[in-house]
C-alpha cells in the first residue's frame with residue numbers, strides 16, 4: 001500500500017504518485033492523466049480461486065440431486081462472468097443450479113447432461129421457478145414420445161418431420177392435398193400425422209407430385225426413381241397395395257416411409273397411483289400413504305410428487321427425486337389434488353392425479 005504523507009499538498013501528492021509509477025500519461029495530446037490501481041498497492045484481499053465463504057446447500061434449496069451446488073456459488077460465477085442477455089452454457093447440468101440462477105438473472109442458457117435424471121430434474125426445477133425469463137424452453141432427449149408427436153400442432157409437426165428426414169420444409173402452410181417440403185434432390189415430401197394412411201392419400205399425393213413439378217415428375221418416372229416421399233406413422237393395406245399397383249401398372253414409384261424409420265420413438269411409461277389412509281396424527285392431521293407404480297420397457301428412473309396440484313399452474317414438484325414411488329403426506333381437512341410423475345430411463349414421463357376429500361374420512365373425488 002502507498003503511504004502518502006499528510007504534510008504534502010495536492011501537487012506534491014501527484015508528483016509522489018508519478019514517481020511511484022501509478023500515474024498513466026496518455027499518449028494523445030490533451031488527454032488527462034489517470035491513476036492505475038495495482039492490486040499489490042491496494043487494500044483488501046485478492047479474490048482467490050478457492051471459494052470458501054459459501055456454505056453447502058441446506059433446507060428447501062436441496063432438490064435431492066446428489067451433487068447439487070448452492071445457488072449463491074453459481075450466482076457469484078454467473079454475475080462476475082456475464083451480463084444480462086448473454087448465453088450461459090453448462091455442459092454438466094446436474095440438478096440445474098447454473099441454469100436456474102442464469103434464468104433468475106435474465107441470462108439465456110443451455111444445459112447438457114448425460115444423465116436423464118439430471119435433465120428431467122432440471123426441467124421440473126425450472127417449471128417451479130417463478131417468472132421464468134426463458135419460458136417456454138425446450139427439452140431434447142434421445143427418444144420422442146409417440147403421443148406428443150402424434151397430437152402436436154400439424155404444421156409444426158410437418159415442418160419438424162421434413163427437417164428430421166433431411167429435407168427442406170415449406171415455409172407456408174399449404175392445403176391438405178399439397179406437399180410439405182422436398183428432399184435434397186428436390187423430390188416432393190408429404191407428411192401425414194396419422195396412422196393407417198389409406199389408398200386415397202397415395203392417389204392424391206401422386207397428383208400433388210405431378211402438379212409440384214411436371215418435368216421433374218416425368219424425369220424421375222423415366223429414371224425409375226421415387227416421384228414423391230409419403231411419410232406417416234403407419235400405412236394401411238390399401239396404401240401399400242396402391243403403391244404396388246402404381247409401380248406395376250403405371251411405372252411410378254411412391255416411397256412410403258414410417259416416422260419410426262428415422263425418428264427414435266418410445267412409448268410413455270404406464271403409471272398407477274393408490275393410497276392408504278393411515279389415520280390422524282397427534283396434531284389431528286390426516287396421514288396418507290401414496291404408492292405409485294410405473295412400468296416401462298426402458299426401466300423406471302424416478303418419481304416426483306406435487307401434493308397441491310393445480311392443472312392450470314402445471315406440475316410443481318414438492319418431492320423431486322423419489323426412487324421408490326412411495327410417499328407419506330399429512331393433510332388438513334379439505335379437498336386436495338395429488339399428482340405424481342414417473343420418468344423412465346429414456347426420459348419419457350407420465351402423470352397421474354388423485355383428488356381426495358379429507359373430512360373425518362378420506363374419499364376419492
Ligand SMILES: C[S@@+](CC[C@H](N)C(=O)[O-])C[C@H]1O[C@@H](n2cnc3c(N)ncnc32)[C@H](O)[C@@H]1O
Nearest residue numbers: 067068069092093094095096097113114115118
Ligand atoms: C457435479 S454434477 C453438476 C452439479 C450441478 N452443478 C448442480 O448444481 O446440480 C456433474 C454432472 O455432470 C454430468 N456429466 C459427467 N460427465 C458428463 C459428460 N461426459 N457429458 C455430460 N454430462 C456429464 C453428470 O451426470 C452430473 O450430473
